[in-house]
Amino acid sequence: MSTDLLPPVVPEVLAEAVENLTARLRKKLDAAIEACASEAVAGPDGSVSVRFGEDAVVTLRPGPSGVVTAADEAVCGCLLAPRCLHRAAVLGAAPLADPEQLAPAGPAADAEPDPAQAGTPPESGVVVGAGPQAPAVPGATTPGASAGAPPPTAPEPPTAAQLRASAALWEAAAAALAAGVAAGGAVVQAELLRAAHSARLAGLPRGEAAALRVVRGLRAARERSAAQRLGALTEAFRELLHVAGLTASGAGGLALTGTGRRAYEAGGSLRVHGLCREPVLSATGYGGVVTHLVGADGSRYSVSDVRPGGLARARGAGSASVALGGAVLDHAGLARGGLRVVGATVSADGRLGAGRGVQATPLRGIAWTDEPAAALFARPAAEAVAGLLADPEGEPELLGCDVRVVGGAGEHLLVRELSSDGTVRADAPVLRLRPAHPHPELPHTANLRRLAGCPGLAIRVLGRPDPDRAATLGALAVGPVPGARYTLRLPEEWLGRADLGYDRLQGSHLPDGAPELPEGDGGPLAGPIGGEADPLAGSPLWRVRRLLETGVAGGRRAVAEAARGPEPLGLRGPLRRSGFGAAADLATALAVEADRRPRDAFGRLTDASADRYAWAWLASATHLGAAERSLVAASWS
Numbered sequence: 001m002s003t004d005l006l007p008p009v010v011p012e013v014l015a016e017a018v019e020n021l022t023a024r025l026r027k028k029l030d031a032a033i034e035a036c037a038s039e040a041v042a043g044p045d046g047s048v049s050v051r052f053g054e055d056a057v058v059t060l061r062p063g064p065s066g067v068v069t070a071a072d073e074a075v076c077g078c079l080l081a082p083r084c085l086h087r088a089a090v091l092g093a094a095p096l097a098d099p100e101q102l103a104p105a106g107p108a109a110d111a112e113p114d115p116a117q118a119g120t121p122p123e124s125g126v127v128v129g130a131g132p133q134a135p136a137v138p139g140a141t142t143p144g145a146s147a148g149a150p151p152p153t154a155p156e157p158p159t160a161a162q163l164r165a166s167a168a169l170w171e172a173a174a175a176a177l178a179a180g181v182a183a184g185g186a187v188v189q190a191e192l193l194r195a196a197h198s199a200r201l202a203g204l205p206r207g208e209a210a211a212l213r214v215v216r217g218l219r220a221a222r223e224r225s226a227a228q229r230l231g232a233l234t235e236a237f238r239e240l241l242h243v244a245g246l247t248a249s250g251a252g253g254l255a256l257t258g259t260g261r262r263a264y265e266a267g268g269s270l271r272v273h274g275l276c277r278e279p280v281l282s283a284t285g286y287g288g289v290v291t292h293l294v295g296a297d298g299s300r301y302s303v304s305d306v307r308p309g310g311l312a313r314a315r316g317a318g319s320a321s322v323a324l325g326g327a328v329l330d331h332a333g334l335a336r337g338g339l340r341v342v343g344a345t346v347s348a349d350g351r352l353g354a355g356r357g358v359q360a361t362p363l364r365g366i367a368w369t370d371e372p373a374a375a376l377f378a379r380p381a382a383e384a385v386a387g388l389l390a391d392p393e394g395e396p397e398l399l400g401c402d403v404r405v406v407g408g409a410g411e412h413l414l415v416r417e418l419s420s421d422g423t424v425r426a427d428a429p430v431l432r433l434r435p436a437h438p439h440p441e442l443p444h445t446a447n448l449r450r451l452a453g454c455p456g457l458a459i460r461v462l463g464r465p466d467p468d469r470a471a472t473l474g475a476l477a478v479g480p481v482p483g484a485r486y487t488l489r490l491p492e493e494w495l496g497r498a499d500l501g502y503d504r505l506q507g508s509h510l511p512d513g514a515p516e517l518p519e520g521d522g523g524p525l526a527g528p529i530g531g532e533a534d535p536l537a538g539s540p541l542w543r544v545r546r547l548l549e550t551g552v553a554g555g556r557r558a559v560a561e562a563a564r565g566p567e568p569l570g571l572r573g574p575l576r577r578s579g580f581g582a583a584a585d586l587a588t589a590l591a592v593e594a595d596r597r598p599r600d601a602f603g604r605l606t607d608a609s610a611d612r613y614a615w616a617w618l619a620s621a622t623h624l625g626a627a628e629r630s631l632v633a634a635s636w637s
Helices: 011-019 023-027 029-034 085-093 160-183 186-201 205-222 230-249 310-317 331-335 373-377 381-388 444-452 541-563 572-577 581-594 611-635
Strands: 040-042 048-052 056-060 074-076 264-281 286-295 300-308 338-347 359-363 399-409 412-417 430-435 458-465 472-480
Touching: 011 085, 011 186, 023 029, 029 085, 029 186, 048 085, 056 085, 074 085, 085 186, 160 186, 160 205, 160 230, 160 541, 160 611, 186 205, 205 230, 230 541, 230 611, 264 300, 264 310, 264 331, 264 373, 264 472, 286 310, 286 331, 300 310, 300 331, 373 399, 381 399, 399 430, 399 444, 412 444, 430 444, 444 472, 541 572, 541 581, 541 611, 572 581, 581 611
Parallel strands: 430 472
Antiparallel strands: 040 048, 048 056, 056 074, 264 286, 264 338, 286 300, 338 359, 399 412, 399 458, 412 430, 458 472
């Protein structure tokens, strides 16, 4: 018996239940939620009940979708129901429903949903809100303010309803940030959920998704969940404030609203060839596979199969049938084969849709050495990654390169890039290949460890640059380097590549003997491997990140403690000496604003709003993200 039995609850039902409580009952809500930990009992009719004492039983009866979507699906037998503490506590202990589990709402209702995106927050740009409520912050910039840049195209302005929803979302987010994990209990979370529901009704799915990520992060942090990371919650707060603040001020237009359901457009006839498969595991319980494809003109496409099911779904989907135009292929075959698609429908990010008019027939697969796949490995990694990381709003695309194994470092594989003649590039840094999915039940980590046992091995790798780590590639697939003697020996039916998330490398796939290095090659250990290869590790920017995470964990009061000194947390000196003057100004402004609590002659607060504090926190967080991304891009060269 546990709260794992409780069905998911839509945010608005929980928010309404908390709002109906009196101030006295709200103070007891967090303790009452903890009391539900081992009291849930499943009924024979699909209901779940939780008993409070002798005369109060809360019963949840979800609808056909398995989600509690209406207030009358949660009832309590006490005299105060439905405005009782028991009902609100049980709803607060239940998991939150994902937007993908609900009926579509808002203007994006006619497109196909995107469940794979549920646990993947998008990167936000280096912009700081500049509306009528946004105070001037040192070092902050607005979109399109760079010197010499052409004037940006005017985005479609948000509607009045979207402006109101964004303002409510900003207010709730600012209050939650000021409270932090320490004081971010059920009442604070309920305000965020109410604002998230309003954002959904107004057609702002990106704001809704960001708010739900923050609420889930607050819950996990307060429960001290092993899966929760303070850095992830900090990023969730930054994304939420970024979207809500800029949309509410009108500076971002609808470019920041996102889309909850992926829209597809006609793509005509396509010939696509498989590159690799990638398992998908979402923080919200979704699992599946994405097969990456390349078109005849070099365009990138993908076919996904992601549904609720978690790890088991991710493992099994790798060999599941491809639901696209009647194609008689599974994802394993598509990753090493191809399709001719007639009447294709394609989303903006290259996802192929499975509409009624789509027809697909299998094609012979191509090797990575054949065009158009060979173009992925034609450019040096530094040159390719510069373009991939240039768009702060976009997800980095796949990158290919030939490398030589140096060794292992924990779960990472250390490699150095090879030049066209097969020797290690003299100016190439040490790159880290990390498991794209570190779950122990997936073979990524085991495969990289096996490769780490063969120093000098030449491999061709396809992966995704990690925008948050220096010179790091999330490896998805590997293959032999053309013309190299000491390289992988893969089965012929694998068509020259191994999907690290599904295929398991064996000893027979590795060469015998010692590596035969080309003349003039300094060997796999040539060049520096120390900390100087990681500019983030030696940067004083970690001090800013610590200040931001302190605010998320302890709230405004914790940041204010840093302001009570001549040099808060030793920020200004180290940052300015390292050339990060703007970061020093923004962090200092944040610490000072956190301690600004003006009071009248009677000791009462004259300005209790967290608005200015939230803008200062957002300014420092967005500048930090931009600075770190620039350092990551530089680490590849």
